[in-house]
Amino acid sequence: MSESLAPWQQRVHDQAMATLSAGRLGHALLFDGPAVLGKRAVAERLAAYVLSGGEPAAEARNRPLIAAGTHPDLHVVSFVPNKEGTRLRTEIVIEQIRELGQQLALTPQYGRAQVAIIDPADALNTSACNALLKTLEEPAPGRYLWLVSARPGRLPATIRSRCQRLEFRLPPRDEAAAWLHARGHAVPAAAEALDAARGHPGLADEWLRGDGLALRREVATDMAAMEAGRLEPLEAATRWTADDHAAERLRHAAEHALGLGRAQAAGTGLTDPDRLHKLGAWFDAANRARELLRSTVRADLVMADLLLAWRDASRPQAGKGDNR
Structure with missing residues (x-):
C-alpha cells in the first residue's frame, strides 16, 4: 500500500x-x-x-x-x-x-x-x-x-x-502532468504519454514504465499497413496474439480507430459517412473482442476476424472521401 x-x-x-x-x-x-x-x-x-x-x-x-x-x-x-x-x-x-x-x-x-x-x-x-x-x-x-x-x-x-x-474521475491535465513529473518521468515523454492516454495519468505512468508507448506505435503502424494493403490481417493477428499483450494491443487499436473517426467528424479531409459509421462499429467490436480474450475462446481467431473487418472498415469507398 x-x-x-x-x-x-x-x-x-x-x-x-x-x-x-x-x-x-x-x-x-x-x-x-x-x-x-x-x-x-x-x-x-x-x-x-x-x-x-x-x-x-x-x-x-x-x-x-x-x-x-x-x-x-x-x-x-x-x-x-x-x-x-x-x-x-x-x-x-x-x-x-x-x-x-x-x-x-x-x-x-x-x-x-x-x-x-x-x-x-x-x-x-x-x-x-x-x-x-x-x-x-x-x-x-x-x-x-x-x-x-x-x-x-x-x-x-x-x-x-x-x-x-x-x-473517481480523471484529474485536470496540469495535475496529471505534475504527478507524472514527480514520479520521475521527463516532461516531453510525460506529455506524449498523457496525450496518448487521453489525459489518464495512471495509464500514462503504466505505459512510461513499460513498453506501452512503443506498443501503441507498433499497433498504429500495423493498422496503417493493413489499411494500405501492405500487411495481411491474418499475419498481423498471429503476431498480435503471440504474447501476453493482445488485450493491450486491442485497446490501442480501438483508440486508433476512434482517432480516425474523430478526424473525419472534425472535417480534416475524411468525408465518407459510411466509413465513419464503420469506424465506430469497429471501435465497438474491438472493445468487445478485448472482453472475449478474457474467456476461453481462441485469441488468434478472435483477432483474425477483427483485423479482417478492419481492412474493410478503414478504407474509404471508391469515389468517396479521400482517394488514397
Whole structure:
C-alpha cells in the first residue's frame, strides 16, 4: 500500500473520511471510475483506518499488514486459479462469495471490524451477485463490504442501489502532468504519454514504465499497413496474439480507430459517412473482442476476424472521401 496518495485519490479519500466522521458512511461502498486510477489504493487506505478504530498507532500497524495481504480482518475477493491451476478464472464465482460470508460471520481477530474488498466487482457472475445481494441486505455491525469496479454498469441495479458511491474521475491535465513529473518521468515523454492516454495519468505512468508507448506505435503502424494493403490481417493477428499483450494491443487499436473517426467528424479531409459509421462499429467490436480474450475462446481467431473487418472498415469507398 503506497505511503502517499495521488491528488485525485486524496480527494476521494477525504470525502469518504468526512462522511465517516459524520456517521454517514454505510457498510457498503462502490469505488467506481476508470481503471488504473488507484481505486484499490484508496480502499486499502480507508480499510487501515476502519480496522484500527481510528487510532493512529493501530492504523500505522495495520498498513504494512494490508500491503502484504496478511491482515486477518481484511478479506480480498478477486480472480483465483481455475480447477486445473493453469490460469486465473475470468469471473468471480458463488463459492468465493459464500466463503466470504462465512469469514464475515466470524469474530474479528483484532476485535474491531472486518472489511471485504471485491475487485473487480464487475467480474461477479450472476450466481455470485445473487449470493452477494443477501449479504448486502443483511449487514452485520462492524462489517464493511466494498466493491471496486471500472465498469459499474455491469453490476445489477439491485447491488448498485445498496452501495454508497465513491466516484473517481480523471484529474485536470496540469495535475496529471505534475504527478507524472514527480514520479520521475521527463516532461516531453510525460506529455506524449498523457496525450496518448487521453489525459489518464495512471495509464500514462503504466505505459512510461513499460513498453506501452512503443506498443501503441507498433499497433498504429500495423493498422496503417493493413489499411494500405501492405500487411495481411491474418499475419498481423498471429503476431498480435503471440504474447501476453493482445488485450493491450486491442485497446490501442480501438483508440486508433476512434482517432480516425474523430478526424473525419472534425472535417480534416475524411468525408465518407459510411466509413465513419464503420469506424465506430469497429471501435465497438474491438472493445468487445478485448472482453472475449478474457474467456476461453481462441485469441488468434478472435483477432483474425477483427483485423479482417478492419481492412474493410478503414478504407474509404471508391469515389468517396479521400482517394488514397
